[in-house]
Amino acid sequence: MDLAKEAKISLIQPSLASGSTDPASASVDMSGYGSATFIGVTGAADVGAQASLQVQDSDDDSSFADIAGAVITSGFNPDDKLLVIEVKNPAKRYLRTVLTRSGTTNLAWAATLAILHRGRVTPAVVDATHSVAPVSV
Numbered sequence: 001m002d003l004a005k006e007a008k009i010s011l012i013q014p015s016l017a018s019g020s021t022d023p024a025s026a027s028v029d030m031s032g033y034g035s036a037t038f039i040g041v042t043g044a045a046d047v048g049a050q051a052s053l054q055v056q057d058s059d060d061d062s063s064f065a066d067i068a069g070a071v072i073t074s075g076f077n078p079d080d081k082l083l084v085i086e087v088k089n090p091a092k093r094y095l096r097t098v099l100t101r102s103g104t105t106n107l108a109w110a111a112t113l114a115i116l117h118r119g120r121v122t123p124a125v126v127d128a129t130h131s132v133a134p135v136s137v
Contacts, residue, residue, distance in 0.1 A: 013112030034118030043108030
């Protein structure tokens with residue numbers, strides 16, 4: 001797979017200061033794509049902290065519900081870890097993630113990325129929030 005040409009990569013959740021709130025990410029429109037891979041990046045975590053990333057779907061981009069089984073949870077003390085979850089052939093057009101930070105203390109969140117792939121038309125549209133520079137060597 002030529003990721004730079006065949007996938008759409010978006011930053012859907014920017015960094016979040018250390019805390020324990022449960023924010024939802026921006027949504028992604030799955031029109032034209034068959035799969036989405038979400039990558040959550042933890043930051044510094046205090047002892048006892050834990051993070052979960054749940055994928056939700058929607059027909060109208062406003063009423064979201066959890067997708068059963070589409071959740072990943074870190075171990076405790078997840079300093080600088082990746083949480084990766086893939087949704088293939090989603091039933092609804094829009095997807096987003098919801099971060100849950102739990103445990104007894106704080107956890108910083110570095111970012112959540114969405115990689116839309118298995119596009120029906122290539123090349124994929126490059127998201128305006130990032131730059132892509134494919135290089136052949």
